Amino acid sequence: MLMEINGEIIDLIDDSKMPSAEESKKIVIPEELREKMRKSEDELAHKLGYY
Incomplete structure (x- = not known):
């Protein structure tokens, strides 16, 4: 959700669509x-020079 604050356009997260803690x-x-996500994160970190 875009909102103007002090003349600047700021993109705010609409948390009304997020699940509750119980959900x-x-x-x-x-x-x-999980493994695919972990592998992707490792590749990105390596590409950015973190390790």
Whole structure:
């Protein structure tokens, strides 16, 4: 959601669409997807020179 504050346009997150804490506990990320995400993060960190 874009909002103007002190003459600047700022992009704010609309958290009304986010799950509650209880709903978040029910979300299960499959191990295969976790591994893909981890690999992607490692590749990006390496590309940026973090290690």
